[in-house]
Amino acid sequence: MSDTITLHVARYRPEVETEPTFQEYQTPCRKDWVVLDALNYIKDKVDGTLSYRWSCRMGICGSCGMTVNGEPKLTCATFLTDYAPGPVRVEPLRNFPIVRDLVIEMSDFMRKLVQVKPWIIRADEKPLSEGEYLQTPEELDEYKQFSMCINCMLCYAACPVYGLEPHFIGPAAIALAQRYNLDSRDQGARERMDLLSDHTGIWGCTFVGECTKACPKSVDPAAAIQRYKLKAALSWFKSFLLPRGAS
Amino acid sequence: MTKKSLEPFLWTLFSAGGVLAALLIPIHLLLFGLAVPLGWAYPSYEHLLVLLRHPVTRVYLVLLCTLALFHGAHRFRYTLYDGLQIKHLNEVINVLCYGGAIVGSVLTVYLLWRIP
Numbered sequence: 001m002s003d004t005i006t007l008h009v010a011r012y013r014p015e016v017e018t019e020p021t022f023q024e025y026q027t028p029c030r031k032d033w034v035v036l037d038a039l040n041y042i043k044d045k046v047d048g049t050l051s052y053r054w055s056c057r058m059g060i061c062g063s064c065g066m067t068v069n070g071e072p073k074l075t076c077a078t079f080l081t082d083y084a085p086g087p088v089r090v091e092p093l094r095n096f097p098i099v100r101d102l103v104i105e106m107s108d109f110m111r112k113l114v115q116v117k118p119w120i121i122r123a124d125e126k127p128l129s130e131g132e133y134l135q136t137p138e139e140l141d142e143y144k145q146f147s148m149c150i151n152c153m154l155c156y157a158a159c160p161v162y163g164l165e166p167h168f169i170g171p172a173a174i175a176l177a178q179r180y181n182l183d184s185r186d187q188g189a190r191e192r193m194d195l196l197s198d199h200t201g202i203w204g205c206t207f208v209g210e211c212t213k214a215c216p217k218s219v220d221p222a223a224a225i226q227r228y229k230l231k232a233a234l235s236w237f238k239s240f241l242l243p244r245g246a247s
Numbered sequence: 248m249t250k251k252s253l254e255p256f257l258w259t260l261f262s263a264g265g266v267l268a269a270l271l272i273p274i275h276l277l278l279f280g281l282a283v284p285l286g287w288a289y290p291s292y293e294h295l296l297v298l299l300r301h302p303v304t305r306v307y308l309v310l311l312c313t314l315a316l317f318h319g320a321h322r323f324r325y326t327l328y329d330g331l332q333i334k335h336l337n338e339v340i341n342v343l344c345y346g347g348a349i350v351g352s353v354l355t356v357y358l359l360w361r362i363p
Contacts, residue, residue, distance in 0.1 A: 233262075
């Protein structure tokens with residue numbers, strides 16, 4: 001195996017370019033190097049003007065998501081050798097506006113994330129003296145997989161519906177809403193329902209399933225959405241059978 | 248929104264149709280597409296006719312065909328919306344897709360009704 005690899009990296013410098021271009025870089029291709037290591041090598045040794053986001057290097061912070069050879073990937077968890085002999089094409093995440101080079105504008109996602117109220121909502125808080133809200137292992141299992149989301153937005157980059165319909169709340173935000181809806185300590189499901197059961201919420205999803213394929217943390221946003229569709233459909237039928245007082 | 252929109256109802260038909268079609272249509276294909284033509288099974292015409300006359304069979308076939316048609320209609324509607332990017336024609340698309348499913352369902356009932 002060759003000990004170097006070629007990276008075609010998308011560049012966009014809004015002060016000098018009107019649209020993104022590609023720049024070619026040669027980097028070492030070490031067995032233990034991920035795409036992010038190659039980008040850091042370029043930044044440190046070859047071209048300090050390259051811009052991209054990263055932080056933890058271990059799949060926790062969710063900031064190094066990029067499009068690698070056409071697929072949304074966490075670059076800290078994507079090994080260079082898997083793409084040998086190369087070249088490797090590195091682009092910013094799709095479906096988002098580009099700020100610069102590989103950095104995308106994420107405020108749309110941040111706004112949607114807050115809208116679904118991803119925190120525990122209680123109608124009545126019990127006093128501290130009564131102790132914790134206890135939960136059985138079965139109750140934990142109900143929502144645990146959805147709590148693994150690291151907000152990396154790979155699912156938004158993978159979702160063709162979000163690409164076509166920017167108002168769609170999107171996979172991660174709905175999965176996170178479900179993470180709290182399914183939590184036995186939470187009482188906020190009704191507060192989240194109007195937003196989630198809108199045509200920009202779960203009904204916007206056409207069950208393509210790419211979100212689940214793209215997720216680096218094995219969260220299954222597609223399943224979260226389909227489960228919520230069933231719940232919303234049942235409550236729709238109930239509202240006909242029991243027009244008054246049904247939830 | 249939930250009460251006004253028909254989407255939850257249409258999705259329920261889509262979902263039920265998808266499950267039924269995925270589970271049962273392969274069995275029908277295996278029986279009438281392979282087993283009978285290749286001679287693995289020899290049901291007589293009279294035998295099948297008696298089976299078809301039974302009300303349970305008729306209800307089963309109406310449900311299977313109707314729900315599968317609505318599944319197809321719903322999927323095709325979104326394929327047209329997103330695949331061809333013609334969401335602005337949504338009224339025409341809805342009438343064609345769900346109208347087609349309704350016509351197909353009525354035809355199913357009619358054909359089963361006509362069986363002597």
